[in-house]
Amino acid sequence: MITGKNYIGNVLTSTGKKTFKTFNPQTNQENDVTFTEVSDLEIEVALELATEAFTTFKTTSGAKKSEFLNEIATQLLAFGDTLITIYCSESGLSKERAISERSRTIFQLQTFANLVKEGSWVEATIDTENLERTPIPKVDLRKMLVPLGPIVIFGASNFPLAYSTAGGDTVSALAAGCPVIVKSHPMHTGTGELVAYAVIKAAEITGMPNGVFSNLNSSGIEVGSALVKHPAVKAVGFTGSISGGRSLYNLAAKRPEPIPVFAEMGSVNPVILLPNAASIKGVHWAKKYANSITLGAGQFCTNPGLILGTKGEDLTNFIKNLAKEIIKIEPVCMLHPNIIGAFENNTSRMQQQLGLETIVNYTKDTFKNYGSQIITTVDGATFLENTTLHQEVFGPFSMVVQCENVEQLAIIISKLEGQLTGTILAENELESYSEIVNALQNRVGRIIFNGVPTGVEVCDAMVHGGPYPASTDSRFTAVGINSIKRWVRPFCYQNWPNILLPYELKNENPLNISRLVDGKQTTKKI
Template identity: 70%
Template structure:
């Protein structure tokens, strides 16, 4: 049952005065439940509880954290159709999409459960001492990764489950040993509360400390700002717009104790379609990319918003085919009136820029809040001169840039900002001939795709979901996959510490039976 209240630890609370409702974009009307924004008193209590919980939760062994994460997954599953129906009513997305995203959310939790159960992720390293070393004795030094403290996670508008309340940021932070305070996204506050109830129930069932998780409602920016500036908060996870992510990054940097903000802020995900590929498989790739651009009404951070090719009759054919294919696809509902409003404004502004030609626009009558697909094209020199055309348009929109030659293509790649993904569409010897262009693109992206589409982010150990700024605030880390746990930890060394006082991961006996590096060699042996 959705109450519209905040979870301050395991207590439901609604003492604030500001309220709001979520919106059903399919029906174009507000949902019934009234949600109450967290007050300053509730924010303070949530952070205090998180700090208190941290001192015991950081010591919880991997096996127990694993049980906690698995129980969260079980409780989310137990929410059944209530969760799925709420998701649909608050997002305009389909029930099938809700089921796919729930499966992904559960898989992420299970993946982290397996990671912490195994225990090797702490990267335990031991250099044993030698008192007889001359001229100075060698100290015994042991190192491992340790959690940093309470984490604030901001829910994402476009993924009410997988990137929100119990999404990748929350799952990885809890796995690391850090308590989490979620600033729930106002577009799907009901979905967030249901998932929060599952986390709280799982924490109680597995004996986790009160305050290991809280969920705070907010329609405006004040709650988020207060959390980021709070001295007891130690890091932030964010998925959303560049404007929002940069604002949080700046706030965190200006604190007396600056903290990291791991923000994933979107991308135009450039696609380079090379000459042989566009010549021999124009129709195929046009269909593939029309589907990718329109997928989910273009509301993916990996949406292919920029396609680069070298002028030719084949590229002209590809552009025409892409336009023909895009208008065959039925428009779909966007997340919220504010989202489609921004899309229509940005796409219209892009279409009106000098030198931009509209290739295709879906002009059929659609329901309110449905996004119409748009393809435009522009000359390479115009694109180089107009930085506005380099910016993301969040929705089913893509621009095809017609480069004069290889040199201009290279220049355009060199002038791109950092991106989450890049894609190379190649046939025959294309990739060899354009090796320099591909090498340049590697410096701009976190993931490079060959003969595929960028939409779709596999949850696995090798995935990198991040990229050079402004795609993300720190390109050394990923927001997807088990390696995302490394955002919430720091290396810590013990020197000449008594064996009985060391954490289990570093004790001579290796009681957890984990793989460790001892004097430079990987082993599971005892010392």
């Protein structure tokens, strides 16, 4: 079923010379299919098709786009176990995880389908004319959000479905009316082709223009660079490492016409364990965090990699309990030998840092490519001085920083780089730590009270982003319906004839959407 070819619009082709295979980390063997890297010519054709598709897709109705997105969901489900099997063989993740991630992907597709079908997301805003106004009559002005153009999406290694080929970035861009060119992830290219088949089939069934979606294989960085530099591309979505995201950002910023890059990158997701919480609930949180740190082999953007507390018996006990709990957990397979290689390099670099003590290093025999959890600790002064210790280790790793006092804790927080999340664990003491809370708010996109940062709800109020380097632009989110805002711009019609206005802005409000008319939010006609 998997051909190893690229979808250039609706057509499978493989004119390139370079090939590669994906790898099954559970069996420690290459998978069978040979993938052909996309050629320069195929890139050109994909972008020409996307540009052409945009001329009609940009004004395709919300109802039609909704059919398209729902049909992608139907097609994904129609694969049944085939998709799950390939997913597992290319990621080392469990069948349960595959099924739950598929559910999330389906939910995202349906959420955006509902959003565009309802239609109010375009923020239609109308200021009617006032010919009597002096000294100058007021013109009629009508604004709505319109799509930017073809978007390039780079899938995430750690979410082969929900943040890859037809994941959150792709779906939000398609919902906006932007054609999407996916640079398929080299670790799960087969899963990617299968999902691409579903998208293409859905596009054909629902009458979307050829070029609305392409899926390009590549194992190196050249294809991604070529895409970001291409004048037909109008924005970029990326989930991955800081170095990868920043490289794409730099390329985009240097273009003759710079374009927005939304890169969701690394994060250590600091957790502040306040004194009462350590004293009263230390055992509880130790267990919760042992699970959160090892969940999915720690391969989540929101994995808690840094726990900050103040020195003392309660923190010492917390560390002991965390060690006791985490050692009980059986390691699981990581995504790819490259991922486990990086994990091992990063943990060993950390362990070489002066003053860092390793509390737990799960050393029982495990299968090849399984990630053994590591817990370390360091004092506040050492952490402050050595910024290497501030860096993310992608995998089941966490560091407990024992601060001298609350003042040092506040200083450490203020020196941290931008983060996706920050968590405060507190027992009837939060009011007394407003300075800590304030400092943490400045550094993060989401702040959590008495919980774990893993688990990112897809809903209206979610923010998955944050100050650099958590993301390249803290004004946007990668998860939730507002993620569509990354791919649209406001567009204004002045004195435009009603008959030629888009439905969203016509006097009659034929779509019955909520609009801001002369300062009042209403579904009424004018």
